[in-house]
Amino acid sequence: MAGQDPGEAAVRQALARYAAAWTSGNLAAIVTCYHDDFTLHYFGQSALSGTHVGKPAALKTLAAFSQRTRRKLMGVTEILAGDRLGAILAREMLMQGEQPIEVDRLLLYRVADGLLIECWVYDQDQRLIDAIIGG
Numbered sequence: 001m002a003g004q005d006p007g008e009a010a011v012r013q014a015l016a017r018y019a020a021a022w023t024s025g026n027l028a029a030i031v032t033c034y035h036d037d038f039t040l041h042y043f044g045q046s047a048l049s050g051t052h053v054g055k056p057a058a059l060k061t062l063a064a065f066s067q068r069t070r071r072k073l074m075g076v077t078e079i080l081a082g083d084r085l086g087a088i089l090a091r092e093m094l095m096q097g098e099q100p101i102e103v104d105r106l107l108l109y110r111v112a113d114g115l116l117i118e119c120w121v122y123d124q125d126q127r128l129i130d131a132i133i134g135g
Helices: 008-024 027-032 055-069 126-133
Strands: 034-042 050-053 072-081 085-096 099-112 115-123
Touching: 008 027, 008 072, 008 085, 008 099, 008 115, 027 034, 034 055, 050 055, 055 126, 085 126, 099 126, 115 126
Parallel strands: 034 115
Antiparallel strands: 034 050, 072 085, 085 099, 099 115
16 A cells, blocks of 8 residues: 555665666666656756656656756765655766766655655755756
8 A cells, every 4th residue: 555654675675676767877776666647846946846756757857857967876875765755865967967966866765565655855956956957
């Protein structure tokens, strides 16, 4: 049932599976980590800011972010897990024009049924992210 707390071990397992897929660049495996009801929350004032409900909408937004920023994962710094929520602290290189910029990003996840069902993205420098993405 999607409303029950999965427990710390299940949250950690879901995030570890996602982090492994992300660090290996395995897009197919990344997509399987998302629940069909996945919701993505992007903050800020950019064209991608807002709440993106459903796996297709969230994936479309993630693809647009990747295209606009030419992002490259530098590494997963930490995985944190609780009974209901977990977090990944990641370092990414984004491109602002031809200028590479490294940023830390905190991705807070809610897990249900062993899958990522909701994500809130907290960026080290939201104004920078907004400037790169544009309005």
